[in-house]
Amino acid sequence: MANSKFEYVKQFEQPDQLLPNTWVVVRIDGRGFTKFSTKYGFEKPNDKRALDLMNAAARAVMSELPDITIAYGVSDEYSFVFQKSCTLFERRASKLVSTIVSTFTAYYVHLWTSYFTDIPLSPPLPSFDGRAVCYPSIQNLRDYMSWRQVDCHINNLYNTTFWALIQLGGMDATEAEQSLKGTFSADKNEILFSKFHINYNNEPEIFKKGSVIFRDYELVEPGTHNVVEEVEKMAEPIQQSKSQAEKDKKKRAKAPIVIEHLDIIKDDFWDRRPWLLSNKPGQIPKET
Numbered sequence: 001m002a003n004s005k006f007e008y009v010k011q012f013e014q015p016d017q018l019l020p021n022t023w024v025v026v027r028i029d030g031r032g033f034t035k036f037s038t039k040y041g042f043e044k045p046n047d048k049r050a051l052d053l054m055n056a057a058a059r060a061v062m063s064e065l066p067d068i069t070i071a072y073g074v075s076d077e078y079s080f081v082f083q084k085s086c087t088l089f090e091r092r093a094s095k096l097v098s099t100i101v102s103t104f105t106a107y108y109v110h111l112w113t114s115y116f117t118d119i120p121l122s123p124p125l126p127s128f129d130g131r132a133v134c135y136p137s138i139q140n141l142r143d144y145m146s147w148r149q150v151d152c153h154i155n156n157l158y159n160t161t162f163w164a165l166i167q168l169g170g171m172d173a174t175e176a177e178q179s180l181k182g183t184f185s186a187d188k189n190e191i192l193f194s195k196f197h198i199n200y201n202n203e204p205e206i207f208k209k210g211s212v213i214f215r216d217y218e219l220v221e222p223g224t225h226n227v228v229e230e231v232e233k234m235a236e237p238i239q240q241s242k243s244q245a246e247k248d249k250k251k252r253a254k255a256p257i258v259i260e261h262l263d264i265i266k267d268d269f270w271d272r273r274p275w276l277l278s279n280k281p282g283q284i285p286k287e288t
């Protein structure tokens with residue numbers, strides 16, 4: 001068919017392919033959730049229903065996009081990690097980000113009533129922004145994940161102490177803020193324990209560590225570097241045939257998706273699940 005005279009406008013489209021052979025992280029974040037959480041009466045500092053809903057929406061995203069290897073969520077944000085060899089949408093940033101954002105938002109709204117049974121959603125409806133960043137090394141990717149989990153810890157310790165001072169200590173927000181000014185982690189732990197008999201270590205893991213979602217295979221004993229057969233089958237060489245890629249994709253799609261609240265800063269989590277980072281079977285990648 002002949003091109004129309006309007007076809008030239010396609011030339012205005014900008015390429016936005018992400019760097020090949022890098023881990024692509026798409027992070028989404030709730031828009032104006034300070035206001036949104038007040039409107040729906042989220043419990044302070046953490047609302048388990050809200051976190052479970054975020055996790056359910058993220059799990060749905062992962063099951064629809066088998067190229068995502070792991071996701072980490074805290075508060076109103078979620079980071080989705082695409083495997084290094086991912087070629088989905090030719091790695092076009094706008095397609096990857098918009099697909100994640102819209103799929104996540106659609107599920108967040110769809111699943112809302114399962115978690116907030118007594119408060120129906122009304123406009124303005126929840127929305128999320130998103131961005132994509134490429135990380136070229138395992139160290140960079142792990143540092144990114146660690147950054148988010150450290151953020152979770154710092155914010156949660158602050159918020160837990162802040163709200164204890166208000167809810168249990170009778171302070172107003174200004175007084176609570178004032179008494180936390182210049183304090184270190186140890187001071188906040190001490191305030192919680194001495195004033196309110198709260199041992200921060202006993203707070204729920206989901207609040208302290210956030211949530212990590214991944215495809216589950218058999219765990220590998222730390223230090224053995226002995227990857228189970230299932231992992232060997234799904235692990236990919238850098239260059240692989242299309243049919244093999246399809247097979248691996250199907251395998252990933254079938255693997256159970258689990259939600260945990262684990263330490264993802266230390267080596268142990270990654271050492272025991274080499275398939276999360278490895279393209280090569282039978283070895284845990286180590287590089288800088």
Ligand SMILES: Nc1nc2c(ncn2[C@@H]2O[C@H](COP(=O)(O)OP(=O)(O)OP(=O)(O)O)[C@@H](O)[C@H]2O)c(=O)[nH]1
Nearest residue numbers: 030031032033034037042043044045046047075076
């Ligand atoms: N009470 C309560 N609030 C929450 C919870 N999770 C998230 N929030 C709120 O969501 C906010 C998320 O922070 P941000 O993403 O930095 O701020 P935002 O208001 O969403 O603003 P933008 O992201 O810039 O649009 C927190 O500051 C809280 O006010 C929760 O479990 N309980």
Ligand SMILES: [Mg+2]
Nearest residue numbers: 029030031033
């Ligand atoms: Mg936000």
Ligand SMILES: [Mg+2]
Nearest residue numbers: 029075076077
């Ligand atoms: Mg946020």
